[in-house]
Amino acid sequence: MANKINGSDASSSLPSQVDLELLEALLEPDDATYPWNPADEESEAYFDELEQHFAMKDLLEEELTTRSQDFYSHLDTLWSGISQASDSNHNPQQALVQNLQETLSSTFAACVPQALLNSIATKATEIIAAQQSIGEQLVECVHTVLPNWGTEDLLVLARPFAYAMRSSESQNAASALSNLQNSEWTALSEVDKAKVSLAIASYAFNELNKSEYEA
Secondary structure, three states: OHHHHHHHHHHHHOOOHHHHHHHHHHHOOHHHOOOOOOOOHHHHHHHHHHHHHHHHHHHHHHHHHHHHHHHHHHHHHHHHHHHHHHHHHHOHHHHHHHHHHHHHHHHHOOOOOHHHHHHHHHHHHHHOOOOOOHHHHHHHHHHOOOOOOOHHHHHHHHHHHHHHHHOOOOOOHHHHHHHHOOOOHHHOOHHHHHHHHHHHHHHHHHHHHHHHHHO
8 A cells, every 4th residue: 555655656756748848948058049148259150140131031021022013013004004905995986086186196286286186086076977967067076176156157167178078079188277387376367277177177077987988
């Protein structure tokens, strides 16, 4: 009986495996991984290596940030191009307006304000299929850029251009710009501005009809 008690006491006094592992971890020398004494010669090499490690880490993070910004910027550019192409494919009307604006700009931008050309191109594209006479279409096309003109007066000025369009005669709108040869747009009379605007409108309609025929 005494032996059993003594054996039990002896076994209970022995440390368990967990206790041994904890003791080993506590007794492990810290100096092997971290120099607690900064004055130690080996500490300088340790800290130099540590600083290089952090410097390299900062450099990698900075490079990663720069590369990610470039990457996302490139994605934005690609997405913008895809969106514009998608808009043109899904909105042929807008594509037609842009093409006509570019055509008028390449032909008349040297003499006529770009805003006027854009307005005529937009309006012409809107009303090309309207149930109106050619003269009425020409007048409506330029009325937004000639707000001080009455409809009847513009119809009178539009007659020669409407006649040329109906008879399929070659009406070169550039001929109406002859008054711009030695004058700025702002120096033209209101009548000359109206004639030039109507000539450009007729040119725009001819371009639209040509595009429709080619399509």
